[in-house]
Amino acid sequence: MFDKLRHGFAPGFEWAEPTDDDAAPETKPAGAQFVARSFTCAAGSRSYKLFVPSSAAKSKRKAMPLIVMLHGCKQDPDDFARGTRMNVLAEEDGFLVAYPQQSGSSNHMGCWNWFNLKDQARDSGETAIIAGIAREVMAEFSVDPERVFVAGLSAGGAMAANLSMSYPDIFRAVGIHSGLPCGAATDVVSAFNAMRHGASTTGATPPEVNVRTIVFQGGADRTVHPSNADLIVAFASTGIKGAVETRERGAGKDGVSFERTIIADAKGVPQVEYWALEDLGHAWSGGHSTGSFTDPNGPDASREMLRFFMQH
Template sequence: MKPLSKATMMEATRLTRNGQLQEAMALLQGSSSDQASSAAGFDAQHDNDRRPAGGAASVIDITPPAATSKTRTASPSPQRDPRSEPKKSSIPQALRGFLDRIGTQGVEGLAGSPVATNTNPLPDGARFFARSYANAAGSRDYKLYVPSGYAGQAVPLVVMLHGCTQSPDDFAAGTRMNDLAEEQTFLVAYPAQSRSANTSKCWNWFNAGDQERDRGEPSLIAGITRQITDEFSVEPECVYVAGLSAGGAAAAIMGATYPELFTAVGVHSGLARGAARDMGSAFAAMRNGAAPNSQTSASGGLVPTIVFHGDGDTTVHPVNGEHVIEQAKAAAGLQTEIRRGEAPGGIRYTQTVHAAEQRGATLEHWVLHGAGHAWSGGSPAGTYTEPKGPDASREMLRFFREQTGAMRG
């Protein structure tokens, strides 16, 4: 199948980002005379191009399932020309995947390089094993990392929610969270989204039924968390949740719907709970941001939250990071301090800290200047990482522990 030219893809990217969807669609469909120019052919090409280069600051496909559910290997019948289909008010099918797969490296982010894998052996005494959980909402697999220093003593638990197209192993490698667990002795759980629930393995943060307590995916993630706390010795005040992209949006939902379970939340390149209620509003929120649900949590209290977001993110608009903070800010009287710095890799950042007088920092917002849709300070051993940025994993852990210390104080 003849791929689209780089020039065509760059122009289609520009048109799409400007909101000229029909023009971009026409350009893609008219770029060649073979079936690669059809919507089905375009979609099939990107089924192969979905495999991102390890360590590249590429976009994560955060596409809702309805946008990727058609059979990608099927070609249109000779009698049916997709260009003759009636125009729809929603985003055209071929543009949905295209919109979400263009990353900070432009069309280079579509290169179909193999996904990097982590082949490092486990430390002696450590375990990283597969488990599963099921309830009335369905079932999900997950992986659990138990560090070599765990001997039955009470330790913290961090629940990590991967981004679209990722896996627990990939996310663990990219965030280096298992290395930090080995260093600081805590458990790490990696729930895995199933392809049957979302063909791109995205957490369904945009579905109304997956944003409520005791329903859908929140109930499954909470169930996984409770299964671990029931079977292992976990400090009840040291249970945290963090995620990237769709996983970041899901982490925000978990903090809002289960504030008694999670002490603090980390959201990297994600969106606030209630930013979308269906597929159409999901795309709007990703492109332009959206006013989130004003309900901050089930109890209406402050959920300590740390946010990382690149201001060069073309997948999830950086304003969504501000919305996460605003939604979490349920208490008055917070004092704000702005700090600026530069990571050893060269990426500059602005850190805004909102602190309660007697609690210390309760909200932090890190804006990564020039960074895209990727885990800051991550390892090239995983996908969708930006190694040159400040270490988001280590900073999240520092923030999490500060919240626990404030509770005990």
């Protein structure tokens, strides 16, 4: 994010270097496209990569879902695609994936500037640029407007939260992994404080329009305090009529324990889902080890987010 605001490895979390036996997932499966693009609007310009599944050419009239994926600091679209395996899932299930890329001139650590006021509001800053990328893809391809989603990790997760607040008319659901709520900070100093100690309820505010929200957070995260996830869930749950909460406990691969909380509305449709992972550090749960900031042993956050997105 900046020199001291490091999107680094949490103490106790060991990131394994890829091995010869640990084959990287295909970021561009056979017949699919993973193309570099750029987008410019009044708020600025950003490059992005777009994954188009092979099924898109075969069924041009069929409206596809679109997921916008926001990388964390010191990552890029290719790295994030490898780690999350989202392109592999997109080829399997037939949806588009857009990966906006933060520019080094806007943040030399490659972090989304989620903590700036202009990057939290509608029609300004990075929120406007990312929303514009989504609109551009929707205009060019056959996209189902009811199935447009956004997800991100760390700084990308915080920016995804900003987008769910500023563009609920575009993004029908949001996935926030190791992120912070919109309004958690307004400058560098408050960003440090929110990450280290948790956002204040007086700073962050509940959304005016509820967007379905799925949250993943590691209990061993030393970069983003886990209480930020609790606040995201509390805000996302505000105003759900006839809310019914259920909880279950389980374990992922190699015994990574978790508690999953589901908050459904009166019709039984899950509106909020929260995966609290006891021993996970600052890493994408269930991600592939060839991508940075991943823990392959946790529940598969990518598949679970996709399932949640498609439930509505």
